[in-house]
Structure formats: structure tokens, C-alpha cells
Amino acid sequence: MSASDQEAGEQRVRDAVRRHAxxxxxxxxxxxxxxxxSDPEVQAARERVEAAEAEFGMELQTRLQPFQDRYDQAVAAGDADGLAGLCGGKHGHWGRICVLPDGHETSMxxxxWGRxxxxxxxxxVGSAPDDW
Structure with a gap:
């Protein structure tokens, strides 16, 4: 076995150990x-947060519904330009997409807000990636 074959074998072992670790x-x-x-206290906290988010969403609905309507129209029409200026904020794990304009956190x-x-x-408040 040549030195290069031995080095290659050792590298494969190191790579396998790293993958396993x-x-x-x-x-x-x-x-x-x-x-x-799964802790009951964490579950209770999650339920309180979800209830507060739902309540706050309802409170803002009258004022922010036009943004949802524009989003729905852009999706139905396949209007990429209409969707391009939207906020990137998501709660991907829960299927939430913010329908407000990009930068709304500071300008508005x-x-x-969404559905x-x-x-x-x-x-x-806050954002999460789609695969979170």
C-alpha cells in the first residue's frame, strides 16, 4: 500500500468519524x-403565546385586511411584482406569511400580520425560516 493510499484511507476514516459525531x-x-x-409548562406558555397572537391579529384585522386582500389578489393573478415587495417575515413552521410591505416594522x-x-x-413578532 502506497503512502497516498494510506493517507486517503485515513482521511476516509476521519470523515466518517466527523459524520458520525x-x-x-x-x-x-x-x-x-x-x-x-413536551414539558407541560412550555406547552402552557406556547398556548398563551398563540392565544395572544390570535387576539392581536383580530384587533388589527380591520386596519390591515386590505394588505391581505392585495396579497390574495396577487397570488390569484400570479402577480410576481405584487408579491415582490412583501415582508420576508414568516413563521414557516406554522404556515404564516406576513402580508405587509417590506420594512413595515419601522415604517408602519x-x-x-397575516393568516x-x-x-x-x-x-x-419575530421571524422564522420556512423549515424551522
């Missing part, structure tokens, strides 16, 4: 997150 770390993190999220001083996947108005 990474996979194990992700699995342990996922287990920890699942344990925390409004939280993110839940069930169609109910919702308002939230």
Missing part, C-alpha cells in the same frame, strides 16, 4: 428539544 450531536439536540417542548411600526393556515388572522 455530527449525526449523533444532531440526534442528541433533537431529543433535548423534544423533551423541552406594525408587527407581522394562519386555517385562515384566522394572526399577528406575531
Amino acid at each position: 455530527r449525526t449523533r450531536a444532531f440526534a442528541e439536540a433533537e431529543d433535548f428539544i423534544s423533551a423541552v417542548m 411600526e406594525e408587527p407581522h 394562519t393556515s386555517e385562515g384566522r388572522p394572526i399577528a406575531w
Whole structure:
């Protein structure tokens, strides 16, 4: 076996060890997150946050509904330009898309606002990626 073959074999072993360590770390993190999220106090806090977001969404509906209407029209018409200027704020895990214009947090001083996947108005602070 040549020195380069031996180095290549050692590199494959190092790469396999790194992959295994990474996979194990992700699995342990996922287990920890699942344990925390299933805690009754965390579940109760989540329910309170969701109730507050729903209530706030209803309070803002009269003023912000025209933005939802414009969003719905742009989606129905396939109007990419109409969708391009929208806020990038999402709660992807819950199917929420903010229908307000980009920069609304500073220019309008409004939280993110849209509808839940069930169609109910919702308002939230912060954003999350689609795959969160």
C-alpha cells in the first residue's frame, strides 16, 4: 500500500468519524428539544403565546385586511411584482406569511400580520425560516 493510499484511507476514516459525531450531536439536540417542548409548562406558555397572537391579529384585522386582500389578489393573478415587495417575515413552521410591505416594522411600526393556515388572522413578532 502506497503512502497516498494510506493517507486517503485515513482521511476516509476521519470523515466518517466527523459524520458520525455530527449525526449523533444532531440526534442528541433533537431529543433535548423534544423533551423541552413536551414539558407541560412550555406547552402552557406556547398556548398563551398563540392565544395572544390570535387576539392581536383580530384587533388589527380591520386596519390591515386590505394588505391581505392585495396579497390574495396577487397570488390569484400570479402577480410576481405584487408579491415582490412583501415582508420576508414568516413563521414557516406554522404556515404564516406576513402580508405587509417590506420594512413595515419601522415604517408602519406594525408587527407581522397575516393568516394562519386555517385562515384566522394572526399577528406575531419575530421571524422564522420556512423549515424551522
